Amino acid sequence: MGYSVIDYQIVQDHIAVVTLSRPESLNALNRQMFIELGLVFSEIERDNRIKAVILTGSGSKAFSAGADVSELQRLSAMEARNFALAAYRTQDQICSLPVPTIAALNGYALGGGCELAMCCDLRLASENARLGQPEINLGIIPGGGGTQRLARLVGVSRAKELIFTGKIIPARVAYEWGLVNRVVPLEELMETAIKLAGEIATKSRPVLALAKSAIDRGSDMDLTHALHYEIECFAGCFATEDHHEGIKAFLEKRVPRYTDR
């Protein structure tokens, strides 16, 4: 399928790389971007070969500087609601993808860009990356999950500090706060992301999906329900062919050969 504001590639057979591609506006997220992200994530979901996804931005300055301010400028309250709902649907698709996702933050990840990064399972940042929710400086608040996902990742106090002040934090601080998993030089970012995705891709696809579901769905439950949900996911592993192979390979002291079934 042809895309106009994103690029899509499969590397090393199992790794999908989705690149936000509006470099002239620092990969600002417009309606078309959300439509194409929805389409590409549907394509990825249908493709059983894919075992890890990397989401990044074009150029060396930004992952994404957020929602396209020139589109926001024209919105009525009702239209703003529809814009946020469209973003929500695409983000929900990304969050519930049964495959691990990695955001490779190659520069600014602001507003909707930070929100999109927080929909991914893991975040790697280049040393020049800057993260934040500066919506307050435009007279609005985050509308793509920022008030919720940021608070869950860094805690309510730090989220409030960022959202109330619009302050932008460097990658190092984002790492100290647990907002990103790792910080690497810009020129090593994609190599690091592909290496991490490659390591994940050596595991069983259905078992990765069960691990992701146990963590994500469990974190929305109270502890008792979450622990019971983990038990169901653990039992689900025993319904896969791959768990036989994993255990057999361990006992035979060899590398497992998973069939993703």
Ligand SMILES: CC(C)(COP(=O)(O)OP(=O)(O)OC[C@H]1O[C@@H](n2cnc3c(N)ncnc32)[C@H](O)[C@@H]1OP(=O)(O)O)[C@@H](O)C(=O)NCCC(=O)NCCSC(=O)CCO
């Ligand atoms: C990211 C900033 C700090 C970079 O500043 P600077 O290096 O000075 O680069 P600029 O000249 O400002 O930007 C280059 C070019 O990109 C356009 N642009 C940048 N961000 C956006 C955007 N979000 N929407 C539309 N266009 C954008 C900018 O206008 C320039 O275009 P020219 O045609 O060359 O003029 C700085 O750009 C910045 O602060 N950006 C806005 C960040 C922001 O407020 N994000 C939140 C948006 S609201 C939101 O996401 C709601 C969802 O919750």
